[in-house]
Amino acid sequence: AQSVTQLGSHVSVSEGALVLLRCNYSSSVPPYLFWYVQYPNQGLQLLLKYTSAATLVKGINGFEAEFKKSETSFHLTKPSAHMSDAAEYFCAVSGRNTGFQKLVFGTGTRLLVSP
């Protein structure tokens, strides 16, 4: 069974500081990995996804994530936080089987950005 662990339910940074949100996965087969962002009272928006051999994945809004198989990690980073980045971030994993792709989500990390 696949699972995702997000370390830290809340992360606080100052505007302009580095953002690092941690995600570790467990999967018996090479997975697909995703980061989604959820703004208050809105649905989930895909930030980026890992589906291929390129281990460093660039997404929208200046975010990127690196797939490290040896560490079973897929941490999300952004060099410089902006106030508009304040939101909840979810890491998710799915299998590589053709057809059905059930997403298994972590419990989320709320990013707080202070001026």
Added chain:
Amino acid sequence: NAGVMQNPRHLVRRRGQEARLRCSPMKGHSHVYWYRQLPEEGLKFMVYLQKENIIDESGMPKERFSAEFPKEGPSILRIQQVVRGDSAAYFCASSPTSGIEQYFGPGTRLTVT
């Protein structure tokens, strides 16, 4: 291209009533997924449907919950005899026939009083 649409956005039901949540997938998408987000938790998969077929309902509670995706019209998630524990945000997602990327709707927030 309109995104995934869900309605209503907010729904209040008294205990024992029925809740009907609707999801219209993106144009051209024939795969629909329902997820539930309980307060302070991540999303949990409930059911996966294609037109007129339930493909995987392994995440659906055994009783009171049902889902359908008819040939015409939106997908419906139906909760009978709602209880307080059903209060949550219910998200629908859709994907193209062969896609791995799921596009999420804005969700329906169900409150059971």
